[in-house]
Amino acid sequence: MAQKFRVVIVGGGVAGLALATRLGDSIGKSGRAEITLVDKSFAHVWKPMLHCFAAGTAANENDRISFLSQASRHHFEFWPGEIAGMDRKAKTITLAPVVEPTGEVILDERKLEYDALVLSIGSRANDFGTPGVAEHCLFIDNLVDANGFNDRFRAELLKAFGNNEQLDIAIVGGGATGTQLAAELHKALDLASLYSFGKKPPKLNITLLEAGPRILPAFPEAVSAAAQKELEKIGVSVKTSAMVSGADGKGFMLKDGTRIPATLRVWAAGVKAPDVTRKFGDLKLSRSGQLEVRPTLQLVEDDSIFAMGDCAFIADKPVAPTAQAARQQAHHLARCMPAWINGRPLKPFAFHNKGAVVALGDYNGWGTFPGGKVFGGGWLRGISARMVHLMLYRQHQFELYGTFRGLMSCLVDWLDVFVRPSVRLD
Ligand SMILES: Cc1cc2nc3c(=O)[nH]c(=O)nc-3n(C[C@H](O)[C@H](O)[C@H](O)COP(=O)(O)OP(=O)(O)OC[C@H]3O[C@@H](n4cnc5c(N)ncnc54)[C@H](O)[C@@H]3O)c2cc1C
Structure with a gap:
């Protein structure tokens, strides 16, 4: 029997899992191609929710999607592993061994062959080599980071409750991630205070540091100001034009000498x-290490390799690294690849x-939509913006789960409110 066309997708995030699911349901199901998804973890999470997992205001066991389960329902295969290199001539990728925290090797290094390779391995925060940051700062780039942050946050909060001390937290980055995290941490304290060992809640002193002149630079100025x-109303101290020059075990140093x-x-x-x-050989990369692609999302050097989402850089017409762009690129490839496999051009x-939405916990939110009329800062605000923010997650969930399981998932989340505390306490 002739070998089926092999599509290997590396990275099951916003873009990769949407593509694997759609291709699986089309050419995987019909038997025209073999679709394989590879990811370094075993479950998918909607990355724009990471700050909620970090604060403990969302329960990630409800919001994880198992890759193996998704694969079995949508006609693709899943292999756990971290891409460690590629051989473009032999059309193979190398997966690093899968190792337990104890050091036990569960799966040895493996090679996977492909006819078409799609790279969707996302991105992480960039410390620009700032001294001390790698050693002394926490990141929330993935679920492991977010859970690690939450463990530290709960421990420090308990200490502050027990000793009646103030807890100082500083966040660098006034983009959507940092701004939403600051608000979500405040919400977490408000909720945790309902279970306060009969003690007065401690003071949470959050400082948000932004190097530019305003927070949320991707939004209109009025949204940044609002x-x-x-944030200041709930007690977050916002410092703009604050360039961080270093970090140590006690805090941050700013370029102007402030600690x-x-x-x-x-x-x-x-x-x-x-x-x-940078280990993929002689490929053209952007300054932040993204793979340079043509408008068809193929690498500039190789017709058989595609990149999409945060790890891709379309030199002709760059797009900001957002979930919206990642989803649209996945949908585009899901539409075009089946015909391309049959020899048609891409x-x-x-x-x-379609605009952008930001939500500050339960406190406020803003949404901007292109083509609308400027209202002092956005087209939507307050509860409607927060609802749209939530809807984006539900839309993603429905797309991956289908209508019935999507509805069941909403129901489970709703019922969960009657069973568990609304903030993680253990
Ligand atoms: C806290 C936070 C809030 C955000 N809020 C918003 C928002 O409100 N709106 C918005 O549009 N965007 C938001 N973003 C950005 C958005 O999450 C990303 O743009 C989007 O997730 C990019 O999708 P992706 O598929 O490219 O990568 P990801 O979703 O990050 O997925 C990458 C996948 O690749 C896997 N992977 C990584 N390295 C390897 C490797 N070497 N081998 C194998 N697998 C690997 C990872 O495990 C992961 O599953 C936010 C981001 C964060 C961190």
Whole structure:
């Protein structure tokens, strides 16, 4: 029997899992191709929710999607593993061994053959080599980081409750991640205070540091100003034009010599591709290590390799690394690849900006949509913006689960409110 066309997708995030699911349901199901998804973890999470997992205001066991389960329902295969290199001539990728925290090797290094390779390995925060950041700061780039942050946050909160002390947290990066995290941590304290050992809740002193002149630079100025006002109202100290020059075990140093003391230090600024892109041989990369692609999302050097989402850089028409762009690129490839496999040319990707939404916990939110009329800062605000923010997650969940399981998942989340505390306490 002739060998089926092999599509290997590396990275099951916003873009990769959507593509694997759609291709699985089309050419995987019909038997025209063999679709394999590879990811370094075993479950998918909606990355724009990581700050909620970090604060403990969302229960990630409800929001994880098992790759193995998704694969078995949508006609693709899943292999756990971290891409460690590739041989473009032999059309193989190398997966690093899967190792237990105890050091036990569960799976040895493996090679996977492909006819078409899609790289969707996302991005991480960029510390730009700032001294002390790698050693002394926490990141929230993935679920492991977010859970690790939450463990530290709960421990420090308990200490502050027990000793009636103030807890100092400093967050670097006034983009959506840092801004939303600051608000979510406040919400976590508000909720945790309902279970306060009969003690007065401690003071949470959060400082948000942004190198640029305003927070949320991707939004209109009025939204930045309104969000800063809202954060200050709940007690977050926002410092703009604050360039961090270093970090140590006690806080951050700013370029102007100011020290910002902090027990917990979070780096949520900048975006760069995972370092592994530099091990892929002689490929053209952007300054932040993203793989340079043509408008068809094929690498500039190789017709058989595609990159999409945060790890891709479309030199002709760059798009910001957002979940919206990642999803649209996945949908584009899901539409075009089946015909391309049959020898037809690929269509160029075109980004359609549908706007942006940001939510500050339960406190406030803003949404901007292109083509609308400017209302002092956005087209939507308050509860409607927060609902749209939530809807984006539900839309993603329905797309991956289908209508029935999507509805069941909403029901489970709703019922969960009657069973568990609304903030993680253990
Ligand atoms: C806290 C936070 C809030 C955000 N909020 C928003 C928002 O409100 N709106 C918005 O549009 N965007 C938001 N973003 C950005 C958005 O999450 C990303 O743009 C989007 O997730 C990119 O999708 P992706 O598929 O490229 O990568 P990801 O979703 O990050 O997926 C990458 C996948 O690759 C896997 N992987 C990584 N390295 C390897 C490797 N070497 N081998 C194998 N697998 C690997 C990872 O495990 C992961 O599953 C937010 C990001 C964060 C961190």
